[in-house]
Amino acid sequence: MSDAIVSCKKDQVLAAVEKARGELEAPDIIENGLAAGMNEVGTLFERGKLFLPHVMMAAEAMQAGVDELKDDMPEASEKAVSVIVNGTVEGDVHDIGKSIVSTMLQTSGFEVHDIGRDTPVADFIAKIKETDANMVGISALMTTTLQGQKEVIEALEEEGLRDKVKVMVGGAPATNSWAKKIGADCYAENATEAVNKAKELL
Numbered sequence: 001m002s003d004a005i006v007s008c009k010k011d012q013v014l015a016a017v018e019k020a021r022g023e024l025e026a027p028d029i030i031e032n033g034l035a036a037g038m039n040e041v042g043t044l045f046e047r048g049k050l051f052l053p054h055v056m057m058a059a060e061a062m063q064a065g066v067d068e069l070k071d072d073m074p075e076a077s078e079k080a081v082s083v084i085v086n087g088t089v090e091g092d093v094h095d096i097g098k099s100i101v102s103t104m105l106q107t108s109g110f111e112v113h114d115i116g117r118d119t120p121v122a123d124f125i126a127k128i129k130e131t132d133a134n135m136v137g138i139s140a141l142m143t144t145t146l147q148g149q150k151e152v153i154e155a156l157e158e159e160g161l162r163d164k165v166k167v168m169v170g171g172a173p174a175t176n177s178w179a180k181k182i183g184a185d186c187y188a189e190n191a192t193e194a195v196n197k198a199k200e201l202l
């Protein structure tokens with residue numbers, strides 16, 4: 001599955017998903033098959049072995065695989081008690097990982113409001129107020145947009161919402177120490193960790 005993503009073969013990705021779904025749970029297939037392939041694409045892109053159009057086609061193949069698995073996600077056993085707003089910061093169009101996190105949180109029983117990518121700080125705050133959210137997930141994939149996570153936290157403080165809303169940050173350039181530095185409640189390395197951290201905090 002990972003190889004099919006790297007070679008941008010959507011048909012092969014779907015065939016591999018079909019084969020795997022009888023044996024493995026959907027979250028496992030996404031994290032260890034599809035996301036693993038996309039991470040490999042990232043590494044090859046960083047080494048200059050792949051170019052942007054290739055990355056875009058690989059991202060499409062990955063998305064097709066995730067879409068195929070949406071109906072297989074385990075049903076949450078309990079009604080949602082906690083509300084999470086999840087989005088990618090302004091200036092950043094990367095949303096594959098963020099969307100996986102939203103799907104996994106949703107199927108783990110949280111009420112999730114995914115506000116998309118390239119999202120201004122004001123939209124994070126408006127959605128948090130509108131939904132009376134208990135947590136916000138803030139994704140940033142570039143060192144140049146990481147600062148956006150800090151800006152959302154600062155806006156929460158200015159609005160007097162910080163005590164009420166837990167903050168989770170994620171995305172390749174984010175780290176535990178960055179999360180601590182900007183005053184986030186946690187950093188999640190992947191979607192499984194995001195679910196576990198949300199369960200711990202809420």
Ligand code: HCB
Nearest residue numbers: 038042092093094095096097137139142143170171190191
């Ligand atoms: Co993009 N891109 N890209 N890109 N891109 C990165 C991110 C670079 C690191 C590649 C590189 O140069 N080494 C780089 C950023 C460098 C930097 O840090 N400064 C980069 C760049 C520079 C750019 C452009 C500027 C390129 C250009 O136009 N010249 C441009 C961005 C324009 C903009 O945003 N304004 C761009 C565009 C693209 C696309 C459109 C081709 C495509 C995005 C498609 C899409 O998302 N719809 C893309 C992709 C796919 C990547 C790489 C190759 C993969 C990202 C990805 O989807 N990974 C990435 C390289 C890399 O990350 N190593 C590269 C797979 C997912 C599953 O992992 O890390 O996103 P994830 O998410 C995980 C995890 O982080 C965590 O859980 C997820 C699931 O396990 N997580 C959260 C994420 N968000 C969370 C939120 C939470 O609350 C909790 C956990």
